[in-house]
Amino acid sequence: MKKYAVFDTPIGKLTAEEDNGSITKLRCVDNSGIIESNTQLFDRLRVWLADYFAGKKSTDNIPVKPSGTEFQLEVWDQLQQIKYGETKTYGEIAKNIAKKRGIDKMSAQAVGQASNRNPIALLIPCHRMVGADGIGGYGHGNSGIESKRTLLKLEGHSNL
Incomplete structure (x- = not known):
């Protein structure tokens, strides 16, 4: 089941999608109407983003699973x-x-x-x-x- 979260960042609001334990989307998109979920992966991503925008290289490898050609x-x-x-x-x-x-x-x-x-x-x-x-x-x-x-x-x- 897909879950969503929105993160405030210096480049705008990023909307994340999680599916089966991996991030499948992280983009600046219209997030109106999104029902946010709290998951351990989103907690990890929140820390990763905070570290990144503080100029720190995170050691956490957030699992990703993009869909494309x-x-x-x-x-x-x-x-x-x-x-x-x-x-x-x-x-x-x-x-x-x-x-x-x-x-x-x-x-x-x-x-x-x-x-x-x-x-x-x-x-x-x-x-x-x-x-x-x-x-x-x-x-x-x-x-x-x-x-x-x-x-x-x-x-x-x-x-x-």
Whole structure:
């Protein structure tokens, strides 16, 4: 049974969905009408978010289970490999996936589109993927690019 919780954060209200012991969604979406639940996983997520926005790297691995296409899942898996405080470009992720698939090229734009559909912001850190010539896009948070910039600054990036 799906359960929901809403968290106030510096980038806006995040709505989380839990299903069978995993977070399946964490996004800035309209949360009006949501009936919130209290669960141990939401308690863990609350602590994780508080630590994250206090500039601390949490050691708690919150279980996630995103739903998407095979390609989206591949991209999201690559995003989860980007460590706190690091960034990778859309092109680097595309090259990693191409290499894994045994092909010569992969579209960085397709990688960006898959990232934009990431249902679990922060825990699948799409904000850590940047453009080769700048910050790139961001579809989470109340103010898009400014939210991404805020998250990257929290992780020690001041030049983006």
